[in-house]
Amino acid sequence: MNVSLIGKIKRGIKEICSATSNNSFPAVVDNPCWGLPSQCSLSDLLRCFEKDKVVVYETDHFLALNKPPDLRMDGHHPSTVLKLLTYWYPPPAFQNLQSKGLLEKVSEFENYRNIEGNELRPCHQLDYATSGILLVARNRQAADQARVSFEERSTRKTYLALVHGHLSVPSNIPVMRRTDIDERMGRLEEIYRQSRRKHRKDTYRGYQPAHGLFQQLQQQHNHILNLSWKEVKASGKTEPFDRAAEVFNKLQYKTLFPEDKSAELSLPTFFRDESEDPNTLFIYASVAQVPHDFAMRINPSMSNASAYLKVGDSSLDYKPSLTRCVILKHAAIRGQPVTKVRLEPRTGRRHQLRVHSALLGHAIVGDQTYKAPGSPDLTDRMCLHSQCLEIPLFEELIKVEAPDPFLVKNREILVQHL
Structure with missing residues (x-):
C-alpha cells in the first residue's frame, strides 16, 4: 500500500472519529505502518520484528525495548506490546507450551494483570504511533525502583522527530x-x-454533581419532577442535568477561585x-x-x-x-x-x-x-x-x-x- 493511500485512510478514520459525538469510535484504530489493518495480529507482528532488534537492553530486573511504531501498549487489540513481551518471556504457567499453543494462549489476554504469574510491568507509556525506548520491569522490586525515579523526575528522555x-x-x-x-x-x-x-475541581465545597442538582430541583418542584434519580438514569434522560451541572460548576468554580497566581x-x-x-x-x-x-x-x-x-x-x-x-x-x-x-x-x-x-x-x-x-x-x-x-x-x-x-x-x- 502506498504512502498517499495510507494517509487518506488515516485521515478518513480521524474525520469519522471527530464527527461522532457519542464517542462510539476509538480515536486511534489499528492501521499500522508495518501491516494492513487485516494483517496486524500477534503472528504478523512476530514476522515483522525480530526479538534481537526489538530488545535492546536486558538484565534480571529490566528490559528496554525499541518499540515499533503503531503498536499499542495493551488492551483487546490484535497485537500489543504486552502480547509481544509475554510471548518472548512467558510466565511459568506458559513455559511448557509449544509455539502454536503459546501464540493462541497469549493472544487471548488484554491486560498484563490477567496473566497468572506474569511479572512484566511497563514503567511508562509511549503513544500508539511513537516508536523507541520503552522500559519494562521484570519484577515488583524493579517496578517500584523505576516508579520512584519517574515520580522524582530524575530521568531524562530524549526524542528525535521530523x-x-x-x-x-x-x-x-x-x-x-x-x-x-x-x-x-x-x-x-x-x-x-x-x-x-x-481543591480538586470535582470535590471543592459547593460542587454539585448532576444527581445533586436533580435532587434540589425535585425538592423545590416535586409536583413537576415526580421521579427518582434512579428512574431518570434508567430512562437515559440524564443529559439535561449533566449539562446543567457542568454550567453551574464552571460558574461556581470561577466565583470561588478567581485568582490565577501562575499568570504573573x-x-x-x-x-x-x-x-x-x-x-x-x-x-x-x-x-x-x-x-x-x-x-x-x-x-x-x-x-x-x-x-x-x-x-x-x-x-x-x-x-x-x-x-x-x-x-x-x-x-x-x-x-x-x-x-x-x-x-x-x-x-x-x-x-x-x-x-x-x-x-x-x-x-x-x-x-x-x-x-x-x-x-x-x-x-x-x-x-x-x-x-x-x-x-x-x-x-x-x-x-x-x-x-x-x-x-x-x-x-x-x-x-x-x-
Missing part, C-alpha cells in the same frame, strides 16, 4: 538565564501542585536559554485533557497561538509543560521540506511533544491529530521516536538508546519503521 517545513529559531524571541528558567518552572509546578491539594510567573511561549546554542529553543504551554477526547487542549489564554489546535475552557486542569527543542538538520521527504529535531520533555504530559511542535507551526510529520489542515502525508508513520532514556536504578545510572530511524542521505530523509 517536523514539517524548515524550522529556525526566530531572532526576536526572549532570551532568558538558566537560573530564571528553572526558578519560574519550579514555581509554576509548585503552584499547580498546591492548587490540586487545596508564566514563561514565554517560545524563548531561548542565553547559555545555549542559537539553534536551541524552549516551548512552554500548559495543556489539559478532556475526558473521552483524544486531542489535548491548550489554555484559552493561547487562543491566538494556533489556528488548528483545540482551545479548552477555564474549567479544565491545565498542567504546566516545558520542552527543549534542538534543530539538527534541514532536509526533505519526497521533495517536501522537513526539519530533524531533538526534543527533550522537561515535564511528562500526554501528547506534550506533539502539541508543542504544532504550536511552533511545525507539526510532527505523520501526526494526523495535530497537523495543519492541508499538510501533505509524507510518510506512513508518525515521525516521533524515543531515542534515549537515562534513569537511576538500584543506585546506578542506566542509559539505554535505540537506533535513529530518520537517516539523512543527500539531504533526503529515509524513514525506517524500526
